[in-house]
Amino acid sequence: MHGLIITENILQALVAGMLVGSVYGLMCVGLGLIYGVMRVINFAQGDFLMLGMYATFYLFGWLGLGQWLGPYLGPVVAALLGAVVLYGLGVFLHRTLLSRVTGMRVAGTESEGHYPQLILTLGMSLIIANGGLILFGSMPHNIRTPLSASAWEIGPLVGQELSVFLNKARSVACIVSGLVALGLYLFISRSRLGKTLRAAADNPEAATYMGINVDAAYRVAFALGIALTAIAGGLVATYYPFQPYVGLEFVIIMYAGVVLGGFGSIIGAFWGGLTIGLVQQLSTLVLPVQLQNAAIFVVFLLIVLVRPEGLFGRNAERV
C-alpha cells in the first residue's frame, strides 16, 4: 500500500513535470533563439513573458474569446494574438534601442559590445516590470476558465489503487507549446528566412557579404524570440496567478533551460526547459517547498560548472 502511494506520487510528479516542462521548453526556445542568433543575453526575457501573460489576459477578456471559442481554444487564440502584439513590440524595441548595441555596429569591438547589451536589456527589464506595476497594479491575476481546476484521470491502474491526474489547462498548454516549438524548428531548418537567420548567427560578417541584411535578421530573431516566450507566458497564465514581477520567477528557469540545452541550440533549449520542469516537479517529492526553487539554481550551477556545453548541445564557449 505504502509503495503504491510512492509510485503514484512519482508518476504524478513525472506527469506534472512533463506538462509544465513543455511550456518551460517553449519559453527557453524564445530566449535561445535570441541568444543563438544575436549572441545577446536578454535580461528582459522574463518581463516579456509577463507582458505575454497580460496581453493574453486582456485579449481574452476584451474579445470575449471564452464565449466564442470555448475554454480550450479561447485562451490559446488569445495567447497567439498576444504573441503578435509582442512581435510588434519586439520589432519596435529592436529598431529604436537594441540595434544600436548589436549587430554589425559592434562586431569586432572590445568584448563585442557585451557590456552595453547587458545594461540595455537590464534597463528594459526594470522599465517593463515596474511600468507593468504602474499599468496593471500589483494584484495577482489569472485567466479563469473551467479548465484550471479540472483534470483528466488516467486510470485507475493496477486494480483500483493507482491513478494519475492531468490538469486540463496544463495539458492544453503542454500540447500547444510542443506544437509551437516544433513549428519553429521546422521554420528555422526549412524556410528561406530560417536559413538567413542561421547564416546571420553563424558569421554576421560573411552573411553581410552574401547579401544578407544582418540587422533585419536580428530584428526578426529578437521579435520572434520574445513572441515565442510570450505565447508560453499566455499559456502559463491559464493555470498560474501572475503579477508584474512574475518575470523574475521564470527568468532563471529560462536561463537554466537554455544553458542545459547548450547555449545557442534551439532544439536543445526545448529539451533543457523540459528537463527543468521535471527537476522542479520531482524535487517536490524530496525537498521542502521553500527549497524547490533553490533546487533549480543548484542544478543550474552544477550544469554550468560541470558541463557548460550543455547536456544536449555541442558548442561550448569556454575559451
Added chain:
Amino acid sequence: MQRTIGRDVGLISIVALVYLAASMLIENQYYQLMLTLIPVWAILGISWNVFSGYSGMVSFGHASFFGLGAYTVTLLFVQVDLSPWFGIPIGMVVGGIAGALIGWPTFRLRGHYFALAMLAYPLALLYIFEWLGYQEVSLPMKRASPAAFMQFQDYRWYVGIALVMLVAAMASSLKIERSRFGLSLLAIKQNEPAAEAAGINTRAWKMRAIMASGAIAAGVGGFYAVVLLIVTPPSVFGMLTSAQALIVTLFGGVATVWGPVVGAAILIPLSEVLNAELGDTIPGIQGVVFGVALVLVILLAPEGIVPHLREALRRRRGERAGSSPATVVSASVHQPPISTGHANRTVSTEVVLTVERISRAFGGLQAVEDVSFDVHKGEVLGIIGPNGAGKTTLFNVLNGFIPPNAGRVTWAHANLVGLRPNEICRRGIGRTFQVVRPFLRMTVLQNVVVGAFVAEPDDEKAIALARAALARVGMADRATVLAGRLTNVELRLMELARALASRPQLLLLDETLAGLGSQEVERMLSVIDALAKSGVTIVIIEHTMQAMVRLADRFVVLDHGRMLAHGKPEAVTKDPSVIEAYLGKRWMKHAQH
C-alpha cells in the same frame, strides 16, 4: 599607476567632510537616511567595480556578499549579542571567504556563462535563508549602551560612519587601480590569453579581486542591516540589490574610482524622492527611473557619466590650448638594412630546450605528431612549414596554452608540460602571437609594463624595465600612445617589447613578419637580430623562406604536424621533401636544377 594615492585620498576626504557638514544642517530624519544610503550603494558599486569593472567578468550576483554580510552581522547580534562594531569586520571576512568559494569553481567559466552562474548564487541563498527560518530578523534595540552596538538616535552618526567606510573603500579602489593589481585586471579584461602569456597569473588576480570585492560588499551589507534594523532575504539577496550595484557603477562609469560614487549620488536621491512623492500613486516609479537612466546612458554616454565628462573636458581644454599635433609621426630612425645573419652571434651547442615526441590532436585532426628537436643556447631557430603544418599548435604546447597528448618539454632540467602559461613565462620563456594580442585600451608603456611585472616585484622598477624594453625595439617615443592607435608593425614591436620586458632567456616569435611591408620587415629583422646578438635565444615561426634564410641558424620544417627535416638552412632548403611540401611534386624537377 605611477602616482601615489595620497593626494587623491586627500581630495576624497575633503569631499566627504563637505558632505558630512552639509548633512549636519539637515534635521529631517528621512533625508538623513537618504544621505546614509547614498554612500551605502556607492560602496556596493565600488565593490562590484573592483571585481567586474576592472576584470571585465560581469557579476550579476553581488547580492550574495551583501546579504551574507547583513546576515552575519544580524545573526551575531541576535544570537550571541555581538556588537556590529565587531560583526561588520567578521562579516567582511565571511564575504572574502564567500568570494573565494564562489570564485574557485566559477572562474572556469567565461563570458556569458560566468555572468549567468553568478546570478544563481544569491537567488539560491535567498531561498536557503528563507527555508532556514530567517524570513524576517530584526536587530533588538539596546537601551543600555546603544553606541556600543552602533545604535544612534541621531541618524547623522550613520552618515558619518557610512562616509568613513566610503573613503576607505575608495582608497582601496584607488590603491588597486594604481598598482599592478589594477593593471593586471585591466589586462585580463582586454585580452586574457595575452595577459597569461605575459606572465600574469590570471587566476590568482581574479581570485584576489573577487575576495576583496566580496569583503567590501559584505561590510557594507552588514552596515545596511544596522541602519535599517531589519533584514529579509529578498531585501539583501534579491535581484534588485545585485542590479543596484551594477546600475550605479555603469551609470557613473565602469573601472573608475569616482564612477560608482557619482552614479549613486545622482540615482539614489532621484529614485528615493520620486518614491516618497509618488510611490503611493505610482508604485513602480523608482524602478522605471533606474531603467530609463540605464537606457539613456547607453544611448548617450555608453562609457558612463564620469569618463564622458572627463573626455568632454579634455577635448575642450585641448581646443583652447590650440590644436596640439594629433598625430606624432613615428620618429624612430630606420636603421639601414643591416647584414643580418650568423656573424657576430655566439651560438653554442649547449642545449637549453628539449622537445621530445610531442603530439597533439584536435578530435580527428593530428595537429602535431611526434615532434622532437633541441634548441641551442643563443641560436635563432626557424620553424617553417606551410599553412596548417602545426607550427602555432606547437608554440601553444610550448608555452602552456594547450597540453600535449604525449611528449615532454624540458627546460632548465624541468618538464614544462602541465604548467600554466604564466608559470612558463615566469621561468624565462616569452612569446608573441601570430595575430597580435595587444591591450588596445592601454598605452604602449602600460602594455609593456604588464609584461615586466613578472620580472620585477617592485612597480617602479617594472616601469623602468618596460621603458628599457621599449627602447630596445625602437619604440621609446611611442610610450604614451594608446595601443589602439598603433600601426601593424608598431603593434608587433610593442608585443615583442612586452615579451622582452619579462627578461626572457628564450623568445617564441609566432610569424612576427606576417603582413609587414618590405621596409617594415627589414626593421623587424634588425630588431630580432640585435636581440639574438644580445644573447636571447629565439625560436621563430615563419612560412616565408627568404627572410628566414637570412635570420635563422637552423631550421625545423613541419608539414601536416610531422617533422619533415631539420638542420642548417642551406641543407634544408635543398631537401627534396621540403621542396615538395612547399611547392608540390610538379616543381621537383625545376627545383633540382
